[in-house]
Amino acid sequence: MSTTHFGFETVDEKDKARKVRGVFDSVASKYDVMNDLMSGGLHRVWKHYTVMVANLKEGQRVLDIAGGTGDLSLAFAKKVGQSGQVVHTDINEAMLRVGRDRLIDKGLNLPTTVCDAEALPFPDQYFDLVSVAFGLRNMTNKDQALKEMCRVLKPRGKLLVLEFSKVAKPLEKAYDLYSFQVLPRIGQMVAGDADSYRYLAESIRMHPGQAELKAMMQKAGFGHVDYHNMTAGITALHVGIKC
Numbered sequence: 001m002s003t004t005h006f007g008f009e010t011v012d013e014k015d016k017a018r019k020v021r022g023v024f025d026s027v028a029s030k031y032d033v034m035n036d037l038m039s040g041g042l043h044r045v046w047k048h049y050t051v052m053v054a055n056l057k058e059g060q061r062v063l064d065i066a067g068g069t070g071d072l073s074l075a076f077a078k079k080v081g082q083s084g085q086v087v088h089t090d091i092n093e094a095m096l097r098v099g100r101d102r103l104i105d106k107g108l109n110l111p112t113t114v115c116d117a118e119a120l121p122f123p124d125q126y127f128d129l130v131s132v133a134f135g136l137r138n139m140t141n142k143d144q145a146l147k148e149m150c151r152v153l154k155p156r157g158k159l160l161v162l163e164f165s166k167v168a169k170p171l172e173k174a175y176d177l178y179s180f181q182v183l184p185r186i187g188q189m190v191a192g193d194a195d196s197y198r199y200l201a202e203s204i205r206m207h208p209g210q211a212e213l214k215a216m217m218q219k220a221g222f223g224h225v226d227y228h229n230m231t232a233g234i235t236a237l238h239v240g241i242k243c
Contacts, residue, residue, distance in 0.1 A: 001242020007202030070099035146220035
């Protein structure tokens with residue numbers, strides 16, 4: 001039996017996707033509100049910077065993996081225009097439904113599909129940009145997912161991975177106190193679910209740090225990889241170029 005991490009818990013690889021799905025099924029309706037509360041609105045700044053680094057042009061094709069409630073899909077669609085394409089995906093149907101409805105309310109009917117990043121249902125060298133925001137840490141086989149992202153990118157295409165990362169050492173104790181004591185209580189009060197937000201804190205600690213993720217992306221086929229720390233390393237934006 002192959003095992004992996006679900007937060008601090010060791011589980012069978014086959015069970016992780018089901019457990020992660022349960023987390024996001026539980027929090028989908030309150031996801032945006034909780035993002036604002038637990039980050040103090042900073043998630044909007046992190047995503048705005050991601051869109052800026054994407055530097056999209058009219059007519060380009062974008063794949064938004066773990067697109068959830070559609071923040072980035074919406075921003076990308078404005079950049080690529082009518083002649084471009086943004087495909088909004090997530091492995092979790094509940095999250096995708098919330099995102100699809102939100103995008104339709106904004107006047108956008110984007111291609112939306114449930115799919116697994118470890119087996120993307122798209123042809124080779126199809127997209128100009130692939131983005132995954134706050135989703136990579138929940139994937140069972142991150143190496144396979146990164147290889148798939150590389151496969152569907154055109155040569156010189158760009159991968160953006162926005163994810164929680166390793167915070168600067170002077171802030172570690174305060175960040176741990178917030179993550180394990182405050183965050184689950186907010187989750188209980190707002191979403192009625194402390195356990196899912198406890199998992200969130202644990203999954204961040206188990207996710208590869210900045211240098212390790214950079215090495216993983218290089219191994220997956222990205223010839224040039226760099227990362228940008230934001231908010232003292234609470235999040236990092238990794239940028240990979242397919243050479």
